[in-house]
Amino acid sequence: MESKLYVIPTPIGNLKDITLRALEVLKASDIIYCEDSRNTIKLLNHFEIEGNLVSYHEHNEKSRVCEIVENLRSGKVLSLVSDAGMPGISDPGHVIIKELIKENLPFEVLPGPSATVTALVLSGLPNDSFSFLGFFPRKKGERDLFLKNLEDREETSIIYESVHRILECLEVLSDTFPDRKVAVIREMTKVYEEITRGTLKEVYEKYCNKDNIKGEFVIVLEGSSEKESYDITELLKIEIGKGLSKKMAVKEVSKKYNLRKNEVYQASLELEE
Incomplete structure (x- = not known):
């Protein structure tokens, strides 16, 4: 196998979600840099892979980057693997990627499990445009800016949160955007996967009544709908009247x-051919 760094996404819950290619690369690797060897060894043992594990996390990034460069x-x-999902997405990995680009050294990113995209599709909320915002901020100043940023976002937003802070996070979001639709996904791809949908106020109240909350959480939040109201059907008729096809009228409006675009397309279905 060619000498390079392979960035490998690992299952976010169900170990069967690992790809055949990921297993092949892990078996062939001289060194597997991982976020937490205790988690990675479980994955390797499950698939009977013997690997040379070396820790790579936010506290030793600088020293490991030099080591990785020399090994390549x-x-x-x-x-390079994280505990779950794609390395570099709210997990260590971005620093090494930047350095390899700077040093013109080869690396390859394998496709695979993604909590962000999986949660987005599960939510049922609009997915033609979305933003991944990472973990909900802990500090008040950062949190205020975060909430201000959410006010005018029209696209769906995806937020990560831990079990220790999920209630506080939902409370703050509910106080700010009580009527926005949301889907909170817990233990994704695992046996006890749970999806709670509704307005933020409704979902927060449901979580307040839950006992023994466990797992990792992904919050998928509806975008702002506070924009000028349009009669989309009439707008489409105007563009079609100019000689545009229905498809081009949807694009133009x-x-x-x-x-x-999905909203305009749905309105176009009501128009007669």
Whole structure:
């Protein structure tokens, strides 16, 4: 196998979600850099892979980056994994990628499990445009800016949260945007996967009544709907009257009035051919 760093996404819950290619690369790696060896060894043992595990996390990034660069220059096959999901997305990995680009050293990113995209589809909320915002801020100043940023976002937003802070997070969001639709996904892809949908106020109240909350959480939040109201059907008729096809009219109305394409498309279905 060619000497390079392979960035490998690992299952976010169900171990069967690992790809055949990921297993192949892990078996062939001289060194597997991992966020927490205690978690990675469980994955390797499950698939009977013997690997040379070396820790790589936010507290030793600088020293490990130099080591990784030297190992690549000496011709080694390296893998980088996080505890779950794609390395570099709210997990260590971004620093090494930047350094490899700077040093013109080879790396490859394998496709695989993603909590962000999986939760987005599960939510049932609009997915033609979305933003991943990472973990909900802990500090008040950062949190205020975060909430201010959410006020005018029209696209769906995806937020991560831990079990220790999920109630506080939902409370703050509910106080600010009580009527916005939300889906909170817990223990995704695992046996006890749970999806709670409703307005933020409704979902927060449901979580207040839950006992022994466990797991990791992804919050998928509806975008702001506080924008000028348009009669989309009439707008489509105007564009079609100019000689545009229905398909081109949908595209033009979406662009001109900053409307979701899916929303305009649904309105177009009501028009007679």
